[in-house]
Amino acid sequence: MAELIILKLGGSVITDKSGRCSVDIERISALAEEISARKDIFPIIVHGAGSCGHPEAKEHHLDKGLDQTNKAGIFITHHAVRQLNDAVVNALRASGVEAVGLHPLDACTAKNGRLISFECGPIELLVKNGIVPVLHGDVAMDEERGACIVSGDQLISYLAGSISVDRIGLATDVPGVLEDGRVISHIDAVSARNLKINESGNTDVTGGMRGKIDELLTLAEKGIESNIFHVSRTGDFLDGRDHGGTVVTRENVHEKI
Ligand code: IP8
Numbered sequence: 001m002a003e004l005i006i007l008k009l010g011g012s013v014i015t016d017k018s019g020r021c022s023v024d025i026e027r028i029s030a031l032a033e034e035i036s037a038r039k040d041i042f043p044i045i046v047h048g049a050g051s052c053g054h055p056e057a058k059e060h061h062l063d064k065g066l067d068q069t070n071k072a073g074i075f076i077t078h079h080a081v082r083q084l085n086d087a088v089v090n091a092l093r094a095s096g097v098e099a100v101g102l103h104p105l106d107a108c109t110a111k112n113g114r115l116i117s118f119e120c121g122p123i124e125l126l127v128k129n130g131i132v133p134v135l136h137g138d139v140a141m142d143e144e145r146g147a148c149i150v151s152g153d154q155l156i157s158y159l160a161g162s163i164s165v166d167r168i169g170l171a172t173d174v175p176g177v178l179e180d181g182r183v184i185s186h187i188d189a190v191s192a193r194n195l196k197i198n199e200s201g202n203t204d205v206t207g208g209m210r211g212k213i214d215e216l217l218t219l220a221e222k223g224i225e226s227n228i229f230h231v232s233r234t235g236d237f238l239d240g241r242d243h244g245g246t247v248v249t250r251e252n253v254h255e256k257i
Pocket of ligand 1: 011047048049050052053054057077078081136137138139149150151152153204205206
């Protein structure tokens with residue numbers, strides 16, 4: 001049976017972050033080909049927003065919640081990231097992958113920026129029927145703040161806590177988690193505390209690499225491991241080979257051996 005994999009495509013790898021909703025069609029098509037070439041895995045795809053959503057979310061300060069001045073930001077931000085989602089779905093379909101886009105705004109509720117509900121039934125049924133669900137970081141309605149931004153990383157953490165998957169991988173624009181320019185091969189909750197992470201000066205409203213690690217550590221606590229690697233190593237990850245990146249684990253067993 002095919003391995004069920006959650007594959008996150010970082011917003012910075014599928015958009016040009018220096019532009020405004022500048023979709024990297026070439027990169028997306030290449031990734032779609034990589035995915036379609038592998039018959040022994042079945043992916044649930046989650047992607048970030050990059051330049052299709054982060055600038056809009058920031059402009060309308062949706063990361064700070066909803067007030068009487070920024071309601072239009074919900075449509076504008078959602079519309080931007082939906083455009084990117086369409087591009088990813090279309091590329092997958094053009095490569096022969098039966099894929100469909102799903103939008104968290106329609107299906108989830110948050111409280112103080114954290115997901116408290118997300119209807120996973122449709123995802124499970126899509127997978128069961130051989131259809132690849134393609135989700136994305138999104139604006140979501142929030143019981144306390146009115147609205148918030150839910151990152152693709154938070155979605156992964158929620159999904160993997162609800163649906164049993166074999167492996168989780170995050171393709172990024174860096175080779176892994178870097179400290180002093182070197183890739184850290186394994187991170188657990190203890191080693192993460194002392195980590196001095198090099199952040200790129202991007203426009204993310206969802207916390208960059210630190211936010212990513214925090215999400216993945218909540219999964220690691222449940223015993224679910226995840227992998228962060230450079231997008232050029234996606235094929236290695238999909239094939240189960242060493243990807244040269246970082247593994248986020250509950251306990252750094254690898255160092256102890
Ligand atoms: O790029 C953010 O998702 P991320 C979603 O995975 C929006 O952090 C709409 C900014």
